[in-house]
Amino acid sequence: MMPRGASLTELQALYEREYPRLLRLAWSITADRAAAQDAVQDAFVSLIRHRKSYRGEGNIFSWAGRSVAREALRQRSRASKELGGEMPEPADPSSQTDLEQLSAIRNETRRLPERQRHVLFLRYFGDLAYDEIADILGVSVGTVSSTIHDAQAALKPRLEEVHTR
Protein backbone atom coordinates (compact mmCIF):
# COMPACT_ATOMS: atom_id res chain seq x y z
CA MET A 1 0.00 0.00 0.00
CA MET A 2 1.33 3.41 -0.95
CA PRO A 3 1.73 5.84 1.92
CA ARG A 4 -0.89 8.53 1.72
CA GLY A 5 1.43 11.06 3.28
CA ALA A 6 0.56 13.87 5.66
CA SER A 7 0.23 17.47 4.57
CA LEU A 8 1.89 20.38 6.29
CA THR A 9 -1.57 21.67 7.16
CA GLU A 10 -2.42 18.39 8.87
CA LEU A 11 0.83 18.42 10.78
CA GLN A 12 0.35 22.00 11.88
CA ALA A 13 -3.17 21.24 13.07
CA LEU A 14 -1.92 18.17 14.93
CA TYR A 15 0.90 20.15 16.50
CA GLU A 16 -1.32 22.97 17.66
CA ARG A 17 -4.12 20.71 18.88
CA GLU A 18 -2.04 18.03 20.59
CA TYR A 19 0.98 19.97 21.78
CA PRO A 20 0.03 19.81 25.49
CA ARG A 21 -0.50 16.03 25.37
CA LEU A 22 2.65 15.40 23.39
CA LEU A 23 4.62 17.64 25.75
CA ARG A 24 3.32 15.59 28.68
CA LEU A 25 4.38 12.39 26.98
CA ALA A 26 7.87 13.76 26.36
CA TRP A 27 8.08 15.33 29.82
CA SER A 28 7.13 12.09 31.52
CA ILE A 29 10.15 10.47 29.87
CA THR A 30 12.72 13.27 29.98
CA ALA A 31 11.75 14.50 33.46
CA ASP A 32 12.67 17.95 32.25
CA ARG A 33 10.39 20.47 30.60
CA ALA A 34 12.98 22.10 28.34
CA ALA A 35 14.21 18.71 27.14
CA ALA A 36 10.60 17.71 26.52
CA GLN A 37 9.99 20.84 24.48
CA ASP A 38 13.10 20.05 22.44
CA ALA A 39 11.89 16.49 21.95
CA VAL A 40 8.51 17.63 20.63
CA GLN A 41 10.14 20.13 18.31
CA ASP A 42 12.70 17.63 17.02
CA ALA A 43 9.97 15.06 16.53
CA PHE A 44 7.92 17.42 14.40
CA VAL A 45 10.96 18.44 12.40
CA SER A 46 11.41 14.76 11.61
CA LEU A 47 7.71 14.32 10.88
CA ILE A 48 7.77 17.24 8.45
CA ARG A 49 10.77 15.83 6.66
CA HIS A 50 9.25 12.37 6.47
CA ARG A 51 5.62 13.38 6.10
CA LYS A 52 5.31 11.58 2.79
CA SER A 53 5.88 8.27 4.56
CA TYR A 54 2.78 8.59 6.76
CA ARG A 55 0.65 5.59 5.85
CA GLY A 56 -2.62 6.90 7.19
CA GLU A 57 -3.11 3.83 9.33
CA GLY A 58 -4.15 4.16 12.95
CA ASN A 59 -4.56 7.55 14.52
CA ILE A 60 -2.25 10.38 13.64
CA PHE A 61 -1.67 11.20 17.32
CA SER A 62 0.01 7.82 17.79
CA TRP A 63 2.13 8.42 14.71
CA ALA A 64 3.36 11.66 16.25
CA GLY A 65 3.53 10.04 19.68
CA ARG A 66 6.01 7.44 18.43
CA SER A 67 8.27 10.12 17.07
CA VAL A 68 8.00 12.23 20.23
CA ALA A 69 8.73 9.19 22.40
CA ARG A 70 11.86 8.35 20.43
CA GLU A 71 13.14 11.90 20.68
CA ALA A 72 12.30 12.04 24.39
CA LEU A 73 14.21 8.82 25.04
CA ARG A 74 17.13 10.28 23.13
CA GLN A 75 16.99 13.40 25.30
CA ARG A 76 16.60 11.24 28.38
CA SER A 77 19.73 9.28 27.55
CA ARG A 78 21.70 12.52 27.72
CA ALA A 79 20.54 13.36 31.23
CA SER A 80 20.11 11.55 34.50
CA LYS A 81 17.42 13.43 36.31
CA GLU A 82 14.75 12.01 38.54
CA LEU A 83 11.28 11.72 37.21
CA GLY A 84 8.71 14.41 37.05
CA GLY A 85 9.70 16.83 39.76
CA GLU A 86 8.50 19.71 37.67
CA MET A 87 5.51 18.11 36.03
CA PRO A 88 2.25 19.90 36.73
CA GLU A 89 0.59 18.82 39.95
CA PRO A 90 -2.97 17.50 39.93
CA ALA A 91 -5.28 20.44 40.39
CA ASP A 92 -8.73 19.44 39.35
CA PRO A 93 -9.49 15.92 40.52
CA SER A 94 -12.71 14.17 39.63
CA SER A 95 -15.34 13.44 42.19
CA GLN A 96 -13.95 9.91 42.57
CA THR A 97 -10.49 10.99 43.40
CA ASP A 98 -8.95 13.50 45.73
CA LEU A 99 -5.60 15.19 45.60
CA GLU A 100 -4.15 13.00 48.31
CA GLN A 101 -4.92 9.88 46.33
CA LEU A 102 -3.54 11.34 43.15
CA SER A 103 -0.38 12.34 44.93
CA ALA A 104 -0.05 8.79 46.18
CA ILE A 105 -0.42 7.40 42.66
CA ARG A 106 2.06 9.96 41.42
CA ASN A 107 4.60 9.03 44.07
CA GLU A 108 4.05 5.33 43.55
CA THR A 109 4.58 5.77 39.82
CA ARG A 110 7.79 7.68 40.46
CA ARG A 111 9.09 4.76 42.47
CA LEU A 112 8.57 2.28 39.65
CA PRO A 113 11.66 1.10 37.78
CA GLU A 114 12.37 3.37 34.84
CA ARG A 115 11.39 0.85 32.20
CA GLN A 116 8.01 0.26 33.88
CA ARG A 117 7.37 4.00 34.01
CA HIS A 118 8.31 4.47 30.38
CA VAL A 119 6.11 1.62 29.25
CA LEU A 120 3.18 3.01 31.25
CA PHE A 121 3.63 6.51 29.89
CA LEU A 122 4.06 5.33 26.33
CA ARG A 123 0.94 3.22 26.66
CA TYR A 124 -1.30 5.74 28.36
CA PHE A 125 0.11 9.14 27.40
CA GLY A 126 1.23 8.16 23.93
CA ASP A 127 -1.75 5.94 23.19
CA LEU A 128 0.67 3.42 21.76
CA ALA A 129 0.09 -0.28 21.15
CA TYR A 130 2.31 -2.94 22.68
CA ASP A 131 4.13 -3.61 19.42
CA GLU A 132 4.77 0.10 18.93
CA ILE A 133 6.17 0.38 22.46
CA ALA A 134 8.30 -2.70 21.89
CA ASP A 135 9.70 -1.18 18.72
CA ILE A 136 10.52 2.12 20.42
CA LEU A 137 12.19 0.53 23.44
CA GLY A 138 13.89 -2.23 21.48
CA VAL A 139 12.31 -5.03 23.47
CA SER A 140 9.87 -7.81 22.67
CA VAL A 141 6.11 -7.44 22.80
CA GLY A 142 6.13 -10.06 25.55
CA THR A 143 8.46 -7.89 27.61
CA VAL A 144 6.16 -4.90 27.16
CA SER A 145 3.18 -7.00 28.22
CA SER A 146 4.88 -8.35 31.32
CA THR A 147 6.29 -4.92 32.20
CA ILE A 148 2.86 -3.34 32.05
CA HIS A 149 1.49 -6.19 34.12
CA ASP A 150 4.18 -5.65 36.75
CA ALA A 151 3.54 -1.91 36.82
CA GLN A 152 -0.19 -2.42 37.16
CA ALA A 153 0.41 -4.88 39.97
CA ALA A 154 2.63 -2.39 41.77
CA LEU A 155 0.07 0.38 41.44
CA LYS A 156 -2.95 -1.81 42.10
CA PRO A 157 -3.27 -1.08 45.85
CA ARG A 158 -3.38 2.64 45.18
CA LEU A 159 -5.83 2.19 42.34
CA GLU A 160 -8.08 0.08 44.55
CA GLU A 161 -8.14 2.90 47.06
CA VAL A 162 -9.09 5.37 44.40
CA HIS A 163 -11.74 3.12 43.00
CA THR A 164 -13.42 2.25 46.27
CA ARG A 165 -13.70 5.73 47.70
Added chain:
Amino acid sequence: MKAQIAADARLGRALDQAFPVDSSAAGNWADVLSAASAVKRPRRRLGTAVALATAAVLILGLPALAAINGWWFFGPGTPTATGPVVQVASATEGSDVWVLNAYSSDHGICTVLTRTTPSPAPIAAEGCDPDVHARGLSYVQTGASPPFVFGAVSPNVTRVTASLTNGQTVSVETIHSDSFDQYLFYVAKLPSGTSATVLNAFDESGRQVAQIHTLEQRP
Protein backbone atom coordinates in the same frame (compact mmCIF):
# COMPACT_ATOMS: atom_id res chain seq x y z
CA MET B 1 -1.75 -4.72 17.69
CA LYS B 2 -4.19 -2.38 19.25
CA ALA B 3 -6.94 -4.97 19.09
CA GLN B 4 -4.87 -7.17 21.36
CA ILE B 5 -4.72 -4.58 24.01
CA ALA B 6 -7.23 -4.57 26.75
CA ALA B 7 -6.43 -1.15 28.07
CA ASP B 8 -6.86 -0.68 31.75
CA ALA B 9 -9.08 2.37 31.63
CA ARG B 10 -8.89 2.85 35.35
CA LEU B 11 -5.11 3.03 35.36
CA GLY B 12 -5.15 5.32 32.37
CA ARG B 13 -7.63 7.64 34.07
CA ALA B 14 -5.63 7.68 37.29
CA LEU B 15 -2.37 8.46 35.52
CA ASP B 16 -4.11 11.09 33.45
CA GLN B 17 -5.24 12.83 36.62
CA ALA B 18 -2.03 12.28 38.55
CA PHE B 19 0.07 13.76 35.73
CA PRO B 20 -2.29 16.32 34.20
CA VAL B 21 -1.73 17.92 30.85
CA ASP B 22 -0.49 21.50 30.99
CA SER B 23 -3.24 22.82 28.76
CA SER B 24 -1.65 26.26 28.62
CA ALA B 25 1.46 24.84 26.94
CA ALA B 26 1.83 25.90 23.33
CA GLY B 27 4.62 25.25 20.88
CA ASN B 28 5.88 27.53 18.15
CA TRP B 29 5.06 26.14 14.73
CA ALA B 30 7.18 28.75 12.97
CA ASP B 31 10.23 27.54 14.89
CA VAL B 32 9.46 23.98 13.90
CA LEU B 33 9.19 24.97 10.26
CA SER B 34 12.43 26.90 10.45
CA ALA B 35 14.22 23.97 12.01
CA ALA B 36 12.74 21.61 9.43
CA SER B 37 13.99 23.75 6.61
CA ALA B 38 17.52 23.91 8.00
CA VAL B 39 19.82 21.19 6.77
CA LYS B 40 22.05 19.13 8.97
CA ARG B 41 25.75 19.85 8.90
CA PRO B 42 27.55 17.12 6.97
CA ARG B 43 29.81 14.96 9.07
CA ARG B 44 33.28 14.34 7.81
CA ARG B 45 34.14 10.77 7.09
CA LEU B 46 37.70 9.59 6.86
CA GLY B 47 38.55 8.37 3.40
CA THR B 48 35.52 9.96 1.84
CA ALA B 49 36.63 11.65 -1.32
CA VAL B 50 33.21 12.43 -2.65
CA ALA B 51 32.07 15.93 -1.96
CA LEU B 52 28.86 16.09 -0.03
CA ALA B 53 26.15 17.68 -2.10
CA THR B 54 24.46 18.94 0.98
CA ALA B 55 24.44 22.33 2.56
CA ALA B 56 25.70 22.47 6.09
CA VAL B 57 24.06 24.49 8.77
CA LEU B 58 25.23 25.47 12.17
CA ILE B 59 23.28 27.74 14.41
CA LEU B 60 24.83 28.53 17.73
CA GLY B 61 24.67 31.09 20.46
CA LEU B 62 27.67 33.35 20.20
CA PRO B 63 28.70 33.01 23.84
CA ALA B 64 29.25 29.32 23.21
CA LEU B 65 31.44 29.86 20.20
CA ALA B 66 35.15 29.44 20.42
CA ALA B 67 37.06 31.54 17.95
CA ILE B 68 39.77 29.63 16.15
CA ASN B 69 42.11 31.54 13.88
CA GLY B 70 39.97 34.54 14.69
CA TRP B 71 36.80 33.03 13.33
CA TRP B 72 34.19 31.22 15.37
CA PHE B 73 33.30 28.86 12.54
CA PHE B 74 36.67 27.11 12.32
CA GLY B 75 37.38 24.21 14.60
CA PRO B 76 37.58 20.43 14.75
CA GLY B 77 35.25 18.81 12.26
CA THR B 78 34.46 22.00 10.40
CA PRO B 79 35.19 22.65 6.72
CA THR B 80 38.75 23.65 5.90
CA ALA B 81 39.07 27.03 4.22
CA THR B 82 40.81 26.98 0.86
CA GLY B 83 40.70 30.75 0.50
CA PRO B 84 40.43 33.85 2.65
CA VAL B 85 37.37 34.69 4.71
CA VAL B 86 35.78 37.72 3.10
CA GLN B 87 33.12 40.06 4.42
CA VAL B 88 30.60 40.39 1.62
CA ALA B 89 27.92 42.41 3.39
CA SER B 90 27.04 44.01 6.67
CA ALA B 91 24.24 46.11 8.01
CA THR B 92 23.26 48.04 11.08
CA GLU B 93 19.63 48.68 11.87
CA GLY B 94 19.45 50.35 15.24
CA SER B 95 21.02 47.86 17.62
CA ASP B 96 20.70 45.06 15.08
CA VAL B 97 24.11 44.42 13.54
CA TRP B 98 24.85 41.55 11.20
CA VAL B 99 27.75 40.55 8.98
CA LEU B 100 27.77 38.12 6.07
CA ASN B 101 31.10 36.41 5.42
CA ALA B 102 32.03 33.90 2.76
CA TYR B 103 34.96 31.65 2.03
CA SER B 104 35.87 28.77 -0.25
CA SER B 105 36.38 25.45 1.50
CA ASP B 106 36.79 21.74 0.96
CA HIS B 107 33.01 21.57 1.40
CA GLY B 108 32.33 24.15 -1.30
CA ILE B 109 31.40 27.76 -0.88
CA CYS B 110 30.60 28.66 2.73
CA THR B 111 28.46 31.56 3.85
CA VAL B 112 28.36 32.70 7.44
CA LEU B 113 25.95 35.10 9.07
CA THR B 114 26.95 36.55 12.40
CA ARG B 115 24.49 38.74 14.22
CA THR B 116 25.60 40.51 17.33
CA THR B 117 22.25 41.83 18.42
CA PRO B 118 22.20 41.57 22.19
CA SER B 119 18.48 40.94 22.47
CA PRO B 120 16.91 38.44 22.39
CA ALA B 121 20.19 36.64 21.68
CA PRO B 122 23.11 36.86 19.31
CA ILE B 123 23.15 34.21 16.63
CA ALA B 124 25.58 32.80 14.15
CA ALA B 125 24.83 30.45 11.29
CA GLU B 126 26.96 28.83 8.64
CA GLY B 127 26.26 26.83 5.51
CA CYS B 128 28.63 25.21 3.02
CA ASP B 129 27.56 23.85 -0.33
CA PRO B 130 29.74 22.24 -2.98
CA ASP B 131 26.93 22.17 -5.50
CA VAL B 132 25.69 25.74 -5.84
CA HIS B 133 26.22 25.88 -9.58
CA ALA B 134 24.18 22.75 -10.17
CA ARG B 135 21.30 23.92 -7.99
CA GLY B 136 21.58 27.62 -8.67
CA LEU B 137 21.57 28.64 -5.04
CA SER B 138 22.38 27.48 -1.54
CA TYR B 139 20.56 28.51 1.56
CA VAL B 140 20.79 28.64 5.30
CA GLN B 141 17.79 29.56 7.36
CA THR B 142 17.99 30.64 10.97
CA GLY B 143 15.25 30.05 13.48
CA ALA B 144 16.00 33.11 15.59
CA SER B 145 13.65 36.02 15.76
CA PRO B 146 13.78 37.72 13.36
CA PRO B 147 14.80 34.84 11.12
CA PHE B 148 17.22 35.19 8.22
CA VAL B 149 17.75 33.24 5.03
CA PHE B 150 21.00 33.62 3.16
CA GLY B 151 23.42 31.83 0.89
CA ALA B 152 25.41 31.83 -2.32
CA VAL B 153 24.05 31.84 -5.86
CA SER B 154 25.34 31.33 -9.38
CA PRO B 155 26.83 34.47 -10.94
CA ASN B 156 23.88 34.93 -13.33
CA VAL B 157 21.41 35.38 -10.48
CA THR B 158 20.40 38.95 -9.80
CA ARG B 159 17.44 38.49 -7.48
CA VAL B 160 16.26 35.93 -4.94
CA THR B 161 12.72 35.71 -3.63
CA ALA B 162 11.55 33.82 -0.56
CA SER B 163 7.95 32.64 -0.25
CA LEU B 164 7.07 32.67 3.42
CA THR B 165 4.85 30.62 5.66
CA ASN B 166 2.56 33.61 6.16
CA GLY B 167 1.91 33.89 2.41
CA GLN B 168 4.16 36.89 1.87
CA THR B 169 7.12 37.01 -0.46
CA VAL B 170 10.42 38.72 0.31
CA SER B 171 12.66 39.78 -2.56
CA VAL B 172 16.34 40.78 -2.33
CA GLU B 173 19.04 41.74 -4.82
CA THR B 174 22.15 39.60 -4.94
CA ILE B 175 25.43 40.94 -3.57
CA HIS B 176 28.68 41.05 -5.49
CA SER B 177 32.07 40.55 -3.91
CA ASP B 178 35.30 41.25 -5.80
CA SER B 179 36.83 38.21 -4.13
CA PHE B 180 34.45 35.72 -5.75
CA ASP B 181 34.06 35.49 -9.52
CA GLN B 182 31.96 32.36 -9.45
CA TYR B 183 29.41 33.34 -6.85
CA LEU B 184 27.09 36.08 -5.77
CA PHE B 185 25.41 36.20 -2.38
CA TYR B 186 22.10 37.11 -0.81
CA VAL B 187 20.72 37.67 2.64
CA ALA B 188 17.10 38.36 3.57
CA LYS B 189 15.73 39.30 6.93
CA LEU B 190 12.29 37.73 7.33
CA PRO B 191 9.36 38.84 9.47
CA SER B 192 9.38 37.31 12.94
CA GLY B 193 7.54 34.04 13.21
CA THR B 194 7.88 33.18 9.54
CA SER B 195 10.20 31.00 7.55
CA ALA B 196 10.89 30.56 3.87
CA THR B 197 9.25 27.59 2.21
CA VAL B 198 10.34 28.23 -1.38
CA LEU B 199 13.36 30.13 -2.68
CA ASN B 200 13.46 31.29 -6.29
CA ALA B 201 16.45 32.72 -8.12
CA PHE B 202 16.03 34.99 -11.16
CA ASP B 203 18.48 36.26 -13.74
CA GLU B 204 18.71 39.77 -15.16
CA SER B 205 15.93 39.16 -17.68
CA GLY B 206 13.58 38.01 -14.92
CA ARG B 207 13.82 34.39 -15.93
CA GLN B 208 13.64 31.92 -13.07
CA VAL B 209 16.90 29.97 -13.00
CA ALA B 210 16.60 28.02 -9.77
CA GLN B 211 14.05 26.97 -7.20
CA ILE B 212 14.42 25.21 -3.87
CA HIS B 213 11.63 23.94 -1.66
CA THR B 214 13.18 24.29 1.74
CA LEU B 215 10.96 21.70 3.40
CA GLU B 216 11.70 18.92 0.99
CA GLN B 217 13.83 16.16 2.43
CA ARG B 218 17.31 16.19 0.99
CA PRO B 219 18.92 12.99 -0.23
